[in-house]
Amino acid sequence: QQYETELVLRNAREEAIRASQAKSNFLATMSHEIRTPLNGVLGMAEILAGSALTKQQHNQLDIIRNSGEGLLELINEILDFSKIEA
Numbered sequence: 001q002q003y004e005t006e007l008v009l010r011n012a013r014e015e016a017i018r019a020s021q022a023k024s025n026f027l028a029t030m031s032h033e034i035r036t037p038l039n040g041v042l043g044m045a046e047i048l049a050g051s052a053l054t055k056q057q058h059n060q061l062d063i064i065r066n067s068g069e070g071l072l073e074l075i076n077e078i079l080d081f082s083k084i085e086a
Helices: 001-051 056-085
Strands: none
Touching: 001 056
């Protein structure tokens, strides 16, 4: 009886560890896959900022840049958390 209980607990623990590792791997992969195109958007926004734009266009570009940088920061925090958890 005790042996069976220990076996069940050990198997449950190993399954929980595998699930946690799979989640961490998924988060790391998704963070990378999202970060790559987001860096492209931010890079093009920087190039566009050097162009002749109206005041309204500059304001709109600032919104794009601030939103993109905020999203990138969030993604980096998720990636950091998944690394710590792993």
